[in-house]
Amino acid sequence: MTTDATGTGVTEQALASLRGTADPRLRELLTGLVRHLHDFARETRLTQEEWERAIDFLTATGQACTDTRQEFILLSDVLGLSMLVETVNGDRAPGATESTVLGPFHMTESPVRELGADIDLVGGGETCVISGRVLARDGTPLPGAVVDVWQADDKGYYDVQQPGVQPAGNGRGLFTADADGRFWFRTCVPAAYPIPTDGPVGGLLHATGRHPYRPAHIHFIAAAEGHTPVTTHIFVAGGEYLDTDAVFAVKQSLVKDFAETDDPSLAKEFGVPNPFRLARFDLVLEPAA
Amino acid sequence: MTTDATGTGVTEQALASLRGTADPRLRELLTGLVRHLHDFARETRLTQEEWERAIDFLTATGQACTDTRQEFILLSDVLGLSMLVETVNGDRAPGATESTVLGPFHMTESPVRELGADIDLVGGGETCVISGRVLARDGTPLPGAVVDVWQADDKGYYDVQQPGVQPAGNGRGLFTADADGRFWFRTCVPAAYPIPTDGPVGGLLHATGRHPYRPAHIHFIAAAEGHTPVTTHIFVAGGEYLDTDAVFAVKQSLVKDFAETDDPSLAKEFGVPNPFRLARFDLVLEPAA
Structure with missing residues (x-):
């Protein structure tokens, strides 16, 4: 359970949750991803509204993909x-x-x-x-x-x-x-x-x-x-x-x-x-x- | 034009391309995002095949979103x-x-x-x-x-x-x-x-x-x-x-x-x-x- 205001406790919990990943390379990649994603949000103090805009942007990017268009590669x-x-x-x-x-x-x-x-x-x-x-x-x-x-x-x-x-x-x-x-x-x-x-x-x-x-x-x-x-x-x-x-x-x-x-x-x-x-x-x- | 093998030149170019962002907060966020994304890929030596799987995963995540389901929030x-x-x-x-x-x-x-x-x-x-x-x-x-x-x-x-x-x-x-x-x-x-x-x-x-x-x-x-x-x-x-x-x-x-x-x-x-x-x-x- 988290009680910290800086969020390091949340990061530790998220990292700990990846320890059971069977594939060691996937574990390495997800661990690196969580570290960098969390550091990014912490360093920029990403706001709730900015996070929501990012979710909307990523969703729209996925939904723009078709058989003949790959918007995530473009991103x-x-x-x-x-x-x-x-x-x-x-x-x-x-x-x-x-x-x-x-x-x-x-x-x-x-x-x-x-x-x-x-x-x-x-x-x-x-x-x-x-x-x-x-x-x-x-x-x-x-x-x-x-x-x-x-x-x-x-x-x-x-x-x-x-x-x-x-x-x-x-x-x-x-x-x-x-x-x-x-x-x-x-x-x-x-x-x-x-x-x-x-x-x-x-x-x-x-x-x-x-x-x-x-x-x-x-x-x-x-x-x-x-x-x-x-x-x-x-x-x-x-x-x-x-x-x-x-x-x-x-x-x-x-x-x-x-x-x-x-x-x-x-x-x-x-x-x-x-x-x-x-x-x-x-x-x-x-x-x- | 890039000639480096470690990719720092690519990162510098990508960061430089953000300098014209009119909204200073957006510039700050994108700069932090590019830094962390690039560091992640560089540190893990993300392979082309892993990158392709990530693109597919993000695309599928976007396409799983509907009026009643938000897979990106879940992610x-x-x-x-x-x-x-x-x-x-x-x-x-x-x-x-x-x-x-x-x-x-x-x-x-x-x-x-x-x-x-x-x-x-x-x-x-x-x-x-x-x-x-x-x-x-x-x-x-x-x-x-x-x-x-x-x-x-x-x-x-x-x-x-x-x-x-x-x-x-x-x-x-x-x-x-x-x-x-x-x-x-x-x-x-x-x-x-x-x-x-x-x-x-x-x-x-x-x-x-x-x-x-x-x-x-x-x-x-x-x-x-x-x-x-x-x-x-x-x-x-x-x-x-x-x-x-x-x-x-x-x-x-x-x-x-x-x-x-x-x-x-x-x-x-x-x-x-x-x-x-x-x-x-x-x-x-x-x-x-």
Whole structure:
């Protein structure tokens, strides 16, 4: 029974209640969570009214989630938590491709596509080719590596955000690298876009005076046998918001030139009209732990 | 742009993004929240998979909320956060009634009832009378004070949990104290009960090996002009779970005798059959800040 006014007794009771947790890792996580949550409320002297607003906010965040929208990931993203989790787990050796956040739009399975396919099913954007290899850290190609790609279109929307407008699978592709570890596909240059602002997270951004924009990027998950998969993006060099990404996900090594390319033979090789934009980069994986 | 592996750069960016928050209190709260959330993830080296499970858990918690169920309050309750918030704000002068958690069942308006009314609309439980006064700290009665009461029935369920079984407003009443600050009403002795365990919070309790029970209690909010309202319960002395309340809400000063009473004239005065149970206590309010 508690009698203290500072609440340390309540905290002790809550911590004691976790001691019977069978899974030691869950016990560790919940113990850390209770300590930090309680310290937060104690240090800020969180009022009853503020607590009620927080409960309402979290409830609305949960209720904004649907099959095609994940508002809690968005919340984690704008608080920098997603990027932090990615960072503390993404301690890569030099040379391996750096990771960044998954984001809230990897929610449908990408359609399996042939190398070279066009993932821009709508057209209208600036044509570009993405080309590279999946490699081990020592430079050995990883044939058969799987490269999952998803991106917003040239207006800044993902297919799942515009079910009546974009066909399902637009901007998405699941590719298998060839015998040399190569992958390449055609798409449009993605646009910078605002994360969805019509839900609770939008209200939070508004209250904090922050813009909701993410710099233009293309998402990748690369996986190969015997290696640790990497979840990352490439960002379009020279684009807006690279320094103020709403979700703090930019790493310098992931900013890539989408070079204006005027090369008829290369255009022919990739099956695109000349001139076109070309981004070349390799996905370098670490050996599995 | 971040390049660090410990994630301190991400934390700095997230904190910097909050500096434009117009409301200084919101800025303070969000800054504290980001610090503690990030420290939690960094200290525990929260994995991507654990983060995903947390996102799923929070989403399910939000989606379990309805007009008659508040799973996020329940989560806050079982983590001790609700009681902590109540405690850090409930720093009462000696003699004032101690506060405790609101709980998740104060979600409908209590029906206005006359003093002495029976809030047990179903019957079948052990009859009892609750009687007391609303007082200022110096003992002055507070006529016209409003006393909002809600409780589970003798089986341990609130009306909102059993819409087909209990009539709406069962176990609830909104009373106005008389000219002497007195309030009294008839009810049944409430039962100890498990908090709802069929949602995400039930899964959490199960994983931590905790029982879901709350000791038997009756909720009150007392309010009077010029005074700070108090949100509290009284607990039935001698009942089970007083030392292991699932939501850590028991304070010794709130444990009250529900005395077996054999007094025909008193029974007549209260309009109840003799013998009956009688709990007497006063709600003592502090002056408004």
